[in-house]
Amino acid sequence: PRGGLERELERLDGAPYGRYKGLVGTWELGPGRTVRIVRAQADPFAPPGRVALRLDGEAAGFEPELWATPVRRRALAGYLVRSAAREVRGERAYQLDAGGQEVLDRGSCTVGADGSVTLRFGVSLPGPRRRIDGHQAWRLLGPGAARIADRALVARAHEAALVREFVETVEDSAALRAELPQRGLVGFVADGALLPRRSGADDRPARGAGVVPFRSPQELRVTVRLPNAGEVSGMGVPEGVTLIVGGGFHGKSTLLRALESGVWDHVPGDGRERVAARADTVKLRAEDGRRVERVDLHAFVDHLPGGADTTDFSTDNASGSTSQAASLCEAVEAGARVLLIDEDTAATNLMIRDARMQALVAKEREPLTPLVDSVRSLHRDHGVSTVLVMGGSGDYLDVADRVIMMDAYRPADVTARAREVAAVPTGRRAEAESFPGVVHRRPDPASLDATARGRTRIRSRGTDQLVFGEHEVDLRSVEQVVDGPQVTGIGLAMELLVRRGHLDGRRTLAEALDLLDAELAGPEGVAALLSVHDEDLAVPRRFEVAAAVNRLRALRVFR
Ligand code: ADP
Ligand code: MG
Numbered sequence: 001p002r003g004g005l006e007r008e009l010e011r012l013d014g015a016p017y018g019r020y021k022g023l024v025g026t027w028e029l030g031p032g033r034t035v036r037i038v039r040a041q042a043d044p045f046a047p048p049g050r051v052a053l054r055l056d057g058e059a060a061g062f063e064p065e066l067w068a069t070p071v072r073r074r075a076l077a078g079y080l081v082r083s084a085a086r087e088v089r090g091e092r093a094y095q096l097d098a099g100g101q102e103v104l105d106r107g108s109c110t111v112g113a114d115g116s117v118t119l120r121f122g123v124s125l126p127g128p129r130r131r132i133d134g135h136q137a138w139r140l141l142g143p144g145a146a147r148i149a150d151r152a153l154v155a156r157a158h159e160a161a162l163v164r165e166f167v168e169t170v171e172d173s174a175a176l177r178a179e180l181p182q183r184g185l186v187g188f189v190a191d192g193a194l195l196p197r198r199s200g201a202d203d204r205p206a207r208g209a210g211v212v213p214f215r216s217p218q219e220l221r222v223t224v225r226l227p228n229a230g231e232v233s234g235m236g237v238p239e240g241v242t243l244i245v246g247g248g249f250h251g252k253s254t255l256l257r258a259l260e261s262g263v264w265d266h267v268p269g270d271g272r273e274r275v276a277a278r279a280d281t282v283k284l285r286a287e288d289g290r291r292v293e294r295v296d297l298h299a300f301v302d303h304l305p306g307g308a309d310t311t312d313f314s315t316d317n318a319s320g321s322t323s324q325a326a327s328l329c330e331a332v333e334a335g336a337r338v339l340l341i342d343e344d345t346a347a348t349n350l351m352i353r354d355a356r357m358q359a360l361v362a363k364e365r366e367p368l369t370p371l372v373d374s375v376r377s378l379h380r381d382h383g384v385s386t387v388l389v390m391g392g393s394g395d396y397l398d399v400a401d402r403v404i405m406m407d408a409y410r411p412a413d414v415t416a417r418a419r420e421v422a423a424v425p426t427g428r429r430a431e432a433e434s435f436p437g438v439v440h441r442r443p444d445p446a447s448l449d450a451t452a453r454g455r456t457r458i459r460s461r462g463t464d465q466l467v468f469g470e471h472e473v474d475l476r477s478v479e480q481v482v483d484g485p486q487v488t489g490i491g492l493a494m495e496l497l498v499r500r501g502h503l504d505g506r507r508t509l510a511e512a513l514d515l516l517d518a519e520l521a522g523p524e525g526v527a528a529l530l531s532v533h534d535e536d537l538a539v540p541r542r543f544e545v546a547a548a549v550n551r552l553r554a555l556r557v558f559r
Pocket of ligand 1: 246
């Protein structure tokens with residue numbers, strides 16, 4: 001590292017703004033501390049410059065056990081970045097991505113295997129009248145950065161208990177998720193968990209006397225041993241086909257959303273700290289208008305009026321049912337082994353076709369084969385479990401292994417009663433024997449092009465959209481995406497798939513995603529993504545990367 005940042009800024013005071021660029025590099029900030037100017041702003045109105053503040057293990061001073069494993073390092077970083085965000089709150093010169101209720105591997109803060117701490121953030125470099133303000137810039141990069149380090153990035157005795165709680169909460173959550181497969185479970189909701197959120201736009205826990213803590217039904221109650229919390233009881237959602245029924249407004253969707261979010265770890269106090277879903281869980285929904293590229297949909301869609309081949313189906317404008325069928329096949333192709341579907345956002349005609357409609361409209365005139373006829377085979381023949389919210393139709397009672405009824409936010413196991421009800425025949429005939437499996441596709445890497453006007457352009461517009469080169473990828477229906485920085489992470493991961501040669505036109509998407517996973521596992525994944533471009537990012541799952549690839553309108557695949 002170079003010394004003398006203060007002197008250098010004094011020298012540059014009053015110089016043309018563009019000369020901030022000369023500061024790019026690593027500067028000494030004190031014992032064991034450096035500040036790296038990663039990127040300077042081109043002009044005062046451009047996006048802020050990027051800075052990395054680093055403390056070596058000794059300077060940070062955390063006990064080694066707090067950073068002993070990758071999960072603990074992610075958790076410690078998650079704690080520190082939130083403290084740092086509190087520290088700079090209200091200061092517009094600093095832009096720091098603290099994250100929300102989920103604790104992800106993020107670019108904004110990482111803890112190294114040597115206990116070092118790096119905080120990456122944006123700094124608006126001061127430039128009145130397009131001249132360098134050296135004194136103000138030094139205040140931000142020198143004393144300001146030192147203050148953030150002192151108040152937020154070093155071990156402090158009075159915070160030790162909070163840090164430990166944060167790290168142990170995340171570690172327990174990750175252990176709980178890892179435990180599910182060997183217990184034959186797809187999900188777990190601990191007794192006492194608080195599932196409802198404050199609002200559709202506010203992911204913090206709902207408050208007040210009306211919030212009903214979760215209580216597991218006795219039939220589904222299991223006990224897990226967590227590394228820090230010890231024995232915890234709750235509802236285990238078993239593999240197979242699980243149906244969540246109950247009256248409107250009784251908490252069905254809230255339970256399903258908690259499972260959706262259960263693929264991530266949550267901050268202490270979230271209410272979902274001990275709600276987990278298997279890592280290979282994917283939420284599906286209808287999404288009319290999306291593009292579909294060469295997916296084998298014939299299990300769900302066949303004999304279209306136009307005669308299109310649905311074993312190799314493409315469209316620029318999918319219907320609700322075809323979009324959901326495509327999303328299902330794509331999720332399984334990417335490796336999903338648990339599917340979550342809510343009637344509120346599903347295409348009814350893909351979900352059900354009851355006896356009366358079968359009587360009225362002959363099968364020959366109905367291209368759709370509803371999921372009710374392949375959901376059992378999905379599990380039996382392909383190991384793919386389904387958790388389904390369905391309050392409006394009883395046809396799934398015939399095919400469900402378990403039926404959970406939500407009643408005033410309390411779950412009850414009504415499987416036995418559902419069997420009795422299902423014993424009375426409806427006259428409905430099954431329309432398919434089995435689910436035939438998915439066809440693996442080989443994406444053409446040339447169709448994943450992130451360049452725009454000669455440069456790599458990867459950017460997020462909140463959770464709604466990924467800007468990838470000249471393309472805009474609509475992610476509004478990819479519901480497990482956490483936040484904008486994760487959308488950026490998805491784009492960077494797509495670029496990595498191409499740059500590393502994981503996608504080479506011969507490998508299937510699933511094979512390329514295996515290679516990507518190996519690269520993105522643990523906090524080192526952050527470094528891999530930052531190597532494409534230094535930006536606020538969170539590491540995505542393979543399923544969201546696949547979802548974005550599949551929604552890229554330029555995508556071409558070989559089969
Ligand atoms: P459903 O899907 O059965 O129609 P929702 O899950 O949408 O019901 O829940 C209806 C309302 O009840 C929502 O406003 C939700 O926030 C609230 N809610 C859900 N679970 C609880 C709970 N455990 N305690 C208090 N309110 C809840
Ligand atoms: Mg609902």
